[in-house]
Amino acid sequence: MTTERTLSFTEALERFDPTLGLEVHVELNTASKMFCGCSTVFGAEPNTQVCPVCLGLPGAMPVLNAKAVESAVRIGLALNCDIASWCRFARKNYFYPDMPKNFQTSQYDEPICFDGWMDVTVPDAEGQSVRVEIERAHMEEDTGKSLHVGGATGRIHGADHSLVDYNRAGIPLIEIVTRPVTGTRESAPVVARAYVAQLRDLLLGLGVSDVRMEQGSLRCDVNLSLSPAGSGLLGTRTETKNVNSLRSVERAVRYEIGRQAAVLDGGGSVVQETRHWHEDTGITTSGREKSDAEDYRYFPEPDLVPIAPDADWVESLRARLPEPPRERRARLQEDWGFSDLEMRDTVGAGALELVEGTIAAGAAPSAARKWWLSELARRANEQGLELGDLPVTPADVARVQALVDEGRVNDKLARQVLDGVLAGEGTPDEVVERRGLAVVSDEGALSEAVDRAIAANPDVADKIREGKVAAAGALIGAVMKQMRGQADAGRVRELVLEKLT
Amino acid sequence: MSDLTRLTAAEIGARLASGAVSSVEVTQAHLDRIGEVDGAVHAFLHVDAEGALAAARAADERRAAGSPASPLDGVPVAVKDVLATKGLPTTCGSRILEGWVPPYDATVVARLRAAGLPVLGKTNMDEFAMGSSTEHSAYGPTHNPWDLDRIPGGSGGGSAAAVAAFEAPLAVGTDTGGSIRQPGAVTGTVGVKPTYGGVSRYGLVALANSLDQAGPVTRTVLDAALLHEVIGGHDPADSTSVDAPVPSVVEAARRGADGDVAGLRVGVVRELTGEGYQAGVQQRFDEAVELLVEAGADVVEVSCPTFVHALATYYLILPAEASSNLAKFDAMRYGLRVLPDGVDAPSAEEVMRATRDKGFGDEVKRRIILGTYALSSGYFDAYYGKAQKVRTLIGRDFAAAFERADVLVSPTAPTTAFRLGEKLDDPVAMYLNDLATIPANLAGVPGISVPSGLADEDGLPAGVQVLAPALADDRVYRVGAALETMLTKAWGGPLLDRAPDLTRGDA
16 A cells, blocks of 8 residues: 655645535434345344345345335435435446345436535634535445455455355435535535534434444545636546545545645646545545446336325425524524533534533533533543443433532532442432432531631631631631531531631 | 146136045146156256145145135146245256255245145246247256147246146246247147236346236136236235236136127237238137137227337347346355356456356346346447337337227237247347237236137147236236137137147157
8 A cells, every 4th residue: 555645735725626525325224124124223143134135135126115215305305405206216237245136226317305405514614604515315225244354454455255244235325415515625624524514413313314423324435626726627536435434534535635636736637536545544545446437237226116205295294304403503502602612612522412411401501511521521532432422311410410509519529429320320319329428518517627627727717817718728628628528618618707707 | 647637727626625636636646747748848947746745735634624725725836937936946947046945935926825726846947038938948948748849938938838738737937028928829828927017026036127927827718817816916025016906807717708709899910910920820810810700899900000119129128127137146145156267266256257157048148248238328328218218109009009999919929839949049030939929018018828729831839819908907818718718619629639648659
């Protein structure tokens, strides 16, 4: 694998305008596959979720999953697409061992959704949004999954044999294709990332997919081309396959801009080809060339009848669409009184739903945000987990905050309560009970402790008596130490000041 | 020859119902007959004596308990090897599927089993149903029981020959361009291609999905109707299956058998007669039409001008669909696997190539190449696209013709059975056998072929075809049964009584 020369991002943009195109494959979360009744649950033993249809056995025939059509239409509506009143499936013919029929049942020139758009909020540009036009969103089936064994890289090259798992074969996919996105200049990488992120949120909101990039239920191919700056032309594009994290989308765009710029700058021309993204090294390498463009010999699938979504049904789906993520965010930001920065951090941390849930469970917005974005974010980061994967619920967090508000624990104890919850010791109340974390609220005990602290620190006490209230901290610290932290610091402060002023 | 094998399926059903015979006896009689004659006929690729007898015993138990599964419960049947049969080899006449045993039943087969019909075995066919003679079977040709040196038609020559040779009272065939009707014509038997979508294609190994249709292969029209009602009807596993009740074909066959066709409008298709049709075939057809006139039918000539393009249209659409359907035979999951000679550690692609080279016969390769070409970028519109347009026009010709006639008639095949090997090197001559049957497949309309008699010049059977509008399958049964009654009366008995007795060596 040779590393190609790249131009710096800044240099590249001085000379060239990038044009983006994104193809996103979404695995739908229907219970059964696109054309048969097999389960779609992820992670089952290989080749246990298969039948004559998805194995492409001779004679077997497909039957279209109505739920998948509904999901496709809902996605199309959410992307402001037109919905075809009549469309068909087609066969995309090519040979590959992980494709049981050696053709993929897909849609070709009659996609179910077409001509839509999504306004993408670009995070690092104040208030800026980019309208990404959607060319089409069409239905197709997934292929099986090849596992190449014996080689160093896990790729077919160098492997001594390959295994195929057909559990994935026939899982419903929606392919969402943008029109070329121009004029984004230096924002191109972040626009690409923001588009995929916003699309992911939209799909999540629709409830049509798990959209887990790491499990492959959302996969992105990045098309990129360069043209001389200001020329308004379209250059030759490359298609970088399987860029499967948001960060990688941004990096892949950035890398291809630099690489193609170096090629063009050196007097060469960009080869129209498929490229592979390497997560580890952050580069792309040449895959198969598309210059002798594969001829897929598309023709209408004769085993399926045309799909003609009823207009009333489409309208009823439109009427029941959830609030779009962008509008929802604007609404929540206003309701919660977050600044733009606070909102962006909340979204960026993947904490929007968690914070929302915590607030719904009774916490103040600022408190909810504080717990998730500081304390819990730190712990997730330490453990290499997504925030949402921490074993703590928004209700737990709200309860912890309630305990603080009630004065039953202080901040320090509250963090210990969370420790307990995260360790699986039970609900916040159970942790408080079992670990004995409640603050001492016995006024008599507290008063005695304050008296002891005053007696032990006469100099400090005098300063306070002289009006240097700031000195109280030393006495409070001494009391907290005596109480092993299990006291309400605010109440201790009040007692100190009562006694000395 | 056992008397039991000479009975029609309807007669066997009646005797099973009355307790005069058992299904085991009937099934065993047919297995014995297969043992006697199939060495010469080679109608079967696989005989399942054990399975058939077990099913027969179960049928006898149901009859004894007074709860038969259907009027044909216990009547044995042969199944074309293009239909998936759980636990029974299914080769489609191809080397590439040698040894493949499907883990599931085609819907048609499941319905046969559910109705209690013991499956005698799988019948021979041209490889993947590509041909009109069964000579393209990788397992050797089937021989016509009327003359063992001649072809039994194709692709379903095995099913037709099995019925004609009294090896089975009933068989299931499939008809993509005439593969039920043309073998019926050249073996003196009855074959029906139902309306497209009338019989489930689930488990039928597709040749051309938009043309394929399974249907009955029998010796009488009534038997065909009885079998049709068993295998027909909506199947949720086949999206192209018609969600409507099966037409009352048994009733139509019974009604037609009284010979009453008074007032029926019969259209003779100008483009499907005359030039290109063997004199004796044309003569028997003309006489059949005359019988209809005598019986009170109004016979008119109709013209379907685009039918002259039907063959060309068919040979674009069929190979296009077939080239895609046959891609799945790649040695990766089932069937034949051939490792290329002299290649160390061959890649998957090399194994696919070697397997498809060895596993497919020449006719299959020819059609894969034709279809791949027709679908290729830059050629699609000129070939596949245009063929679909002509297909629409053919449908309109039918619609116009059915404005003027209730049914259309023509000779089923242009000639009687030719000699084995005679047309093997001339694909176009072979394709011309289906000239008259192909339009029905392109338009999805039902058709029947019933024997019209023996051609004078060679003493071999010819057939008359009756076509009706989509979903009006009952009409082809009614007219077919009327013709059968009148012709049988004219002959003084069933045509097949004149076929040679294969057990005496005088064939």
